[in-house]
Amino acid sequence: MSDDTAPPRPRKFAHGIDVIETHRIADVIRRHGDRFLNRVYTPDEIAHCRGRIPELAVRFAAKEAVMKALGTGIRGVGWKDIEILPNRRGKPLVFLYGRGAKRAEEIELRGLEISMTHLADLAMASVVGERASPRPKTPAARRQRPPPHPGERPPMKLVTAAEMRQLEAAAIAAGSSEAQLMEEAGLAVAQESWMLLGTLEGRRILVLAGPGNNGGDGLVAARHLYDWGAEVAVYLPAGHRDESRCDELRAREVPLLMGEDDPDGAQLRARLEAADLVIDALFGIGQRLPLDPASPVGRALAALSAVRAGSYQPPKVVAVDLPTGLDSDSGAVDPLLVVPDMTVTFGLPKVGMYQAPGSDAVGRVQVIDIGIPKEALNAVALELITSRWVRQHLPARPADANKGTFGRVLVVGGSSRYRGAVLLAARGAYRAGAGLVTIAAAEDLAAGLAPALPEATGCRCPPPREAPSPPRLRRRSARSGPPPVRPSSAPASPSPMTPARSPGPPSPIPPIAPAASSSTPMRSTPSPPWTTPRPGSTRGPSSPPPRRDGAAPPHHHPRSPARPSRRRPHGRRALGCVVVLKGAHTVVAEPGGAAALCPFANPLLATAGSGDVLAGIIAGYLAQGADPFTAARLGVYLHAAVAEAAEPEFGRAGLLAGDIADRLPVSSGT
Numbered sequence: 001m002s003d004d005t006a007p008p009r010p011r012k013f014a015h016g017i018d019v020i021e022t023h024r025i026a027d028v029i030r031r032h033g034d035r036f037l038n039r040v041y042t043p044d045e046i047a048h049c050r051g052r053i054p055e056l057a058v059r060f061a062a063k064e065a066v067m068k069a070l071g072t073g074i075r076g077v078g079w080k081d082i083e084i085l086p087n088r089r090g091k092p093l094v095f096l097y098g099r100g101a102k103r104a105e106e107i108e109l110r111g112l113e114i115s116m117t118h119l120a121d122l123a124m125a126s127v128v129g130e131r132a133s134p135r136p137k138t139p140a141a142r143r144q145r146p147p148p149h150p151g152e153r154p155p156m157k158l159v160t161a162a163e164m165r166q167l168e169a170a171a172i173a174a175g176s177s178e179a180q181l182m183e184e185a186g187l188a189v190a191q192e193s194w195m196l197l198g199t200l201e202g203r204r205i206l207v208l209a210g211p212g213n214n215g216g217d218g219l220v221a222a223r224h225l226y227d228w229g230a231e232v233a234v235y236l237p238a239g240h241r242d243e244s245r246c247d248e249l250r251a252r253e254v255p256l257l258m259g260e261d262d263p264d265g266a267q268l269r270a271r272l273e274a275a276d277l278v279i280d281a282l283f284g285i286g287q288r289l290p291l292d293p294a295s296p297v298g299r300a301l302a303a304l305s306a307v308r309a310g311s312y313q314p315p316k317v318v319a320v321d322l323p324t325g326l327d328s329d330s331g332a333v334d335p336l337l338v339v340p341d342m343t344v345t346f347g348l349p350k351v352g353m354y355q356a357p358g359s360d361a362v363g364r365v366q367v368i369d370i371g372i373p374k375e376a377l378n379a380v381a382l383e384l385i386t387s388r389w390v391r392q393h394l395p396a397r398p399a400d401a402n403k404g405t406f407g408r409v410l411v412v413g414g415s416s417r418y419r420g421a422v423l424l425a426a427r428g429a430y431r432a433g434a435g436l437v438t439i440a441a442a443e444d445l446a447a448g449l450a451p452a453l454p455e456a457t458g459c460r461c462p463p464p465r466e467a468p469s470p471p472r473l474r475r476r477s478a479r480s481g482p483p484p485v486r487p488s489s490a491p492a493s494p495s496p497m498t499p500a501r502s503p504g505p506p507s508p509i510p511p512i513a514p515a516a517s518s519s520t521p522m523r524s525t526p527s528p529p530w531t532t533p534r535p536g537s538t539r540g541p542s543s544p545p546p547r548r549d550g551a552a553p554p555h556h557h558p559r560s561p562a563r564p565s566r567r568r569p570h571g572r573r574a575l576g577c578v579v580v581l582k583g584a585h586t587v588v589a590e591p592g593g594a595a596a597l598c599p600f601a602n603p604l605l606a607t608a609g610s611g612d613v614l615a616g617i618i619a620g621y622l623a624q625g626a627d628p629f630t631a632a633r634l635g636v637y638l639h640a641a642v643a644e645a646a647e648p649e650f651g652r653a654g655l656l657a658g659d660i661a662d663r664l665p666v667s668s669g670t
């Protein structure tokens, strides 16, 4: 819903185009008659078209063109949410209902004009309108952005399998049923499969259906895809517990192949070789890993793998809810997993889809709303940090600001071994937008630092042996302004660091950032607002560091160290502060129980000093008034977003920590 008091969002064209071969629609109608018509067209459209194939075909293209203009694909907008009918003079008009109308409202769509044409066997439609830009692009628009408020779109949450089952129970308590949820899920899989293939007519689809509800979703998808004109077959390696779903398919004469009737797998192989698309509905959140390679499911996956590897035109793969072989909670990957082109996941994405190595094993992720009550989602603790969230929470940069508006950061540290660390942190803080950065380094180093970052001011820091006590440091920072930040690899002082609190506006003093890599005990002093350990460097999590090579750890799943649900609680509760657990898919957790996961894993960040830059960036956002949890999420996301953006230029290696700082403003703008 647009807010009347908000400044207008910049506008841009919304365009969609689609073309279809008329005979394909004729064939579907011949085979499926009213079932197809009633599924795709509104009663008024059916009445208007009176069975005329070119009229029906061009409307089919028109609906897809509208979906493209809405920017949704066919996910989320039903065929009958879009209606194309002529006005009295015969000019076609687009009417939107239900989710189509909702989406149009969200993007502030205006004036959707349609043009349709057909020629011999082709029908084509093009629509154009005007919509609000998804994000402010110009600096002026950015300055005008309203401050974040609680009414904004909720963050993307991530769930474990157990949490997903609770949400499912909440949906059922609110009036849905398991069968209804499965219908929603299966329909979405069918729609996404259609979108992936482009057309269904003449396309061969093989559904690999497991014994449980994941298999049930696959059977519903098979039913729709058959009704819409695809050539569908279903392979059930271990049978299915819901006979009525199988009967729906038998009634349509969809071939159902049972694993026990195909002992040598020859029929399965033949079907796989002929398929344009394979739907993996073997196991979802109910899977227990490791998979047994000798089991019927294991053999089906091995056959799919072999066909994919050995075929000139391998079938596309769509995974239902989760790829079979992916641990929903840890992201551990079974060696039998076949990486899909797309995963259609229900309700919310699963944590394991954003944990290495699982994040590389899911293909494109489509999240499908299956009607989980909004209130139930609030109970989910872990969220994914998204670019939308980041845009909404970056500190405001008013045009009439002066440097005092943006706060001050004090970086404390510097040793002959880690001479660059303070500079990198200071650079990160400046690039994040801090108004003033001061470096407090030992006298012998300070002179060398000034030319490297002339923008930073300096203040004398006693040599390590006489390092200031926390109260002295606090007094000093209150006197000289800036708050201390100690970059992670700069063990300047043997004494623990404590947060320095702001003496008051206009220069909020962001507290220090001691990092666990210097092995400083932090519990003996008041808690810092955040800390940035790497896995293994805090005392809480007992697991070894996560693998960063992206390889599937064979049979190493449910206890994977990269599992935030296991790692989360310890550090942050013990330390009483926000914890940034660094690595691929960094986790940020706050003592209250909320946690956020970075969507990125990128080896460009695995370079010395990048953690120091991160500490500085976070301090930079703190200095600008962000609370510690927000500052840490902003910093972690944008730090990694730099690497993502740099990948086309650098590939997988060669970014320097200093480059991360220097490229930060570019990633903040996107």
Ligand SMILES: NC(=O)C1=CN([C@@H]2O[C@H](COP(=O)(O)OP(=O)(O)OC[C@H]3O[C@@H](n4cnc5c(N)ncnc54)[C@H](O)[C@@H]3O)[C@@H](O)[C@H]2O)[C@@H](O)CC1
Pocket: 164, 165, 167, 168, 181, 182, 185, 210, 211, 212, 213, 214, 215, 216, 217, 282, 283, 284, 285, 286, 287, 288, 289, 290, 291, 292, 295, 320, 321, 322, 346, 347, 370
């Ligand atoms: N949670 C939800 O809100 C919804 C769940 N739905 C679907 O239901 C799925 C979960 O269904 P289920 O709980 O039936 O579980 P699955 O369908 O994932 O697994 C079925 C059964 O297979 C068996 N199994 C698991 N691992 C095995 C292994 N390695 N070897 C042999 N047998 C094994 C288990 O007994 C398990 O219960 C979800 O992934 C999703 O696809 C949807 O229908 C819609 C709503």
Ligand SMILES: Nc1ncnc2c1ncn2[C@@H]1O[C@H](COP(=O)(O)OP(=O)(O)O)[C@@H](O)[C@H]1O
Pocket: 488, 489, 517, 534, 548, 581, 582, 583, 584, 585, 586, 600, 601, 602, 603, 604, 605, 606, 607, 608, 609, 610, 611, 612, 613, 614, 639, 640
């Ligand atoms: N594979 C990876 N994917 C994403 N981020 C990574 C990866 N490897 C390292 N990082 C990030 O790089 C930074 C490294 O920090 P750290 O280990 O403290 O390095 P240093 O002490 O040299 O600055 C952290 O922010 C970490 O999250």
Ligand SMILES: [K+]
Pocket: 214, 280, 281, 282, 283, 284, 319, 320, 321, 322, 323, 324
């Ligand atoms: K699956």
Ligand SMILES: [Mg+2]
Pocket: 488, 489, 515, 517, 611, 612
């Ligand atoms: Mg470090």
